[in-house]
Amino acid sequence: MQEIITVETQGQGLYEITRDVAAWLSRAKVETGLLTLFIRHSSASLLIQENADPDVQHDLHAFFGRLVPPSDTPRMAYLRHTNEGPDDMPAHIKAAMMPVSLSVPVAEGRMMLGTWQGIYVFEHRDRPRRREVVAHLQGARS
Amino acid sequence: MQEIITVETQGQGLYEITRDVAAWLSRAKVETGLLTLFIRHSSASLLIQENADPDVQHDLHAFFGRLVPPSDTPRMAYLRHTNEGPDDMPAHIKAAMMPVSLSVPVAEGRMMLGTWQGIYVFEHRDRPRRREVVAHLQGARS
Amino acid sequence: MQEIITVETQGQGLYEITRDVAAWLSRAKVETGLLTLFIRHSSASLLIQENADPDVQHDLHAFFGRLVPPSDTPRMAYLRHTNEGPDDMPAHIKAAMMPVSLSVPVAEGRMMLGTWQGIYVFEHRDRPRRREVVAHLQGARS
Numbered sequence: 001m002q003e004i005i006t007v008e009t010q011g012q013g014l015y016e017i018t019r020d021v022a023a024w025l026s027r028a029k030v031e032t033g034l035l036t037l038f039i040r041h042s043s044a045s046l047l048i049q050e051n052a053d054p055d056v057q058h059d060l061h062a063f064f065g066r067l068v069p070p071s072d073t074p075r076m077a078y079l080r081h082t083n084e085g086p087d088d089m090p091a092h093i094k095a096a097m098m099p100v101s102l103s104v105p106v107a108e109g110r111m112m113l114g115t116w117q118g119i120y121v122f123e124h125r126d127r128p129r130r131r132e133v134v135a136h137l138q139g140a141r142s
Numbered sequence: 143m144q145e146i147i148t149v150e151t152q153g154q155g156l157y158e159i160t161r162d163v164a165a166w167l168s169r170a171k172v173e174t175g176l177l178t179l180f181i182r183h184s185s186a187s188l189l190i191q192e193n194a195d196p197d198v199q200h201d202l203h204a205f206f207g208r209l210v211p212p213s214d215t216p217r218m219a220y221l222r223h224t225n226e227g228p229d230d231m232p233a234h235i236k237a238a239m240m241p242v243s244l245s246v247p248v249a250e251g252r253m254m255l256g257t258w259q260g261i262y263v264f265e266h267r268d269r270p271r272r273r274e275v276v277a278h279l280q281g282a283r284s
Numbered sequence: 285m286q287e288i289i290t291v292e293t294q295g296q297g298l299y300e301i302t303r304d305v306a307a308w309l310s311r312a313k314v315e316t317g318l319l320t321l322f323i324r325h326s327s328a329s330l331l332i333q334e335n336a337d338p339d340v341q342h343d344l345h346a347f348f349g350r351l352v353p354p355s356d357t358p359r360m361a362y363l364r365h366t367n368e369g370p371d372d373m374p375a376h377i378k379a380a381m382m383p384v385s386l387s388v389p390v391a392e393g394r395m396m397l398g399t400w401q402g403i404y405v406f407e408h409r410d411r412p413r414r415r416e417v418v419a420h421l422q423g424a425r426s
Contacts, residue, residue, distance in 0.1 A: 036318055050234060100383070104180055
């Protein structure tokens with residue numbers, strides 16, 4: 001079973017999709033199996049992270065923004081792929097450092113996430129984007 | 143088939159679980175298939191790395207400790223999520239940079255790891271923790 | 285279904301394997317399913333990235349080369365695993381930061397890659413190497 005989950009992003013940062021994924025999983029009525037998520041872009045990432053304190057999302061965004069600053073920053077002057085904007089090549093670099101696909105086991109009809117784990121799309125571009133995440137489920141029905 | 147493998151960690155560093163995973167796989171008697179590992183935490187990672195020279199594990203820990211120093215280090219003063227200790231937010235950042243899930247093909251009843259590849263839990267927190275790794279196996283019995 | 289795709293690398297950089305994977309998938313005649321790729325090495329990575337502009341590949345290589353310079357660089361003097369050459373331990377570090385396995389959903393017999401996504405082996409070592417990527421496919425035939 002497959003579905004495309006669409007996420008409308010409004011600039012850099014984390015967008016939680018845990019509920020969207022759980023709702024689709026619930027409709028699928030699979031008891032035990034494996035859920036795979038795949039993002040169809042190379043300038044945004046999937047991420048499983050703590051969803052209790054919003055400051056964690058702020059800090060993740062802040063850290064990666066300092067590690068990979070915009071391409072018009074002097075210390076990034078060696079970058080060549082700059083014609084699509086100063087946020088573009090850093091977005092590809094961040095996308096190389098964080099997951100494009102995730103696999104989450106399913107038991108008793110639910111994702112086996114830890115207590116504090118949420119699923120996010122991490123948008124690395126500045127302008128609004130329509131991002132597609134493929135959800136793929138293999139398993140046995142109850 | 144699913145099982146939770148528990149790892150008791152004693153501070154930051156790499157803890158090899160290759161034998162635990164192989165032992166479980168051996169009991170499962172699956173000939174050909176796909177093994178998925180998923181760690182149920184956002185401040186520890188899964189990692190496949192060289193298991194020949196222990197210095198590799200030391201160096202990995204040393205590199206990431208320098209790349210993402212404790213939150214009470216002056217250059218990390220921009221971090222907000224600091225109330226759970228100076229090792230907490232860096233742990234989340236490292237967990238974003240390294241795998242939360244891994245997929246390893248199985249053939250002839252064994253993981254198709256390369257000669258030098260071992261499977262590790264990479265603990266990013268200072269204090270002892272009980273970490274849970276879900277092992278999920280899909281495939282055909284012999 | 286499983287196959288080993290071999291890639292002969294000639295030093296650091298990205299080597300596209302999208303066509304090799306697609307050709308194998310095409311022979312497998314699976315309509316809907318999940319393709320998993322696994323690289324059997326700890327000093328090279330798998331990566332899904334933009335395949336339109338070759339400058340993206342140059343910049344990815346340049347960024348990670350600066351983030352993790354050779355072990356004979358003064359600021360990397362803390363590294364211990366240096367006996368296999370100055371490119372070896374940085375290769376392990378980069379391999380920890382980028383995927384060892386990838387999962388790509390398959391629909392209508394094709395990988396559900398985005399328009400600009402290509403699949404690469406990212407070689408982190410200097411000398412020529414023979415790299416093995418395991419392709420594993422689960423799904424239903426048409």
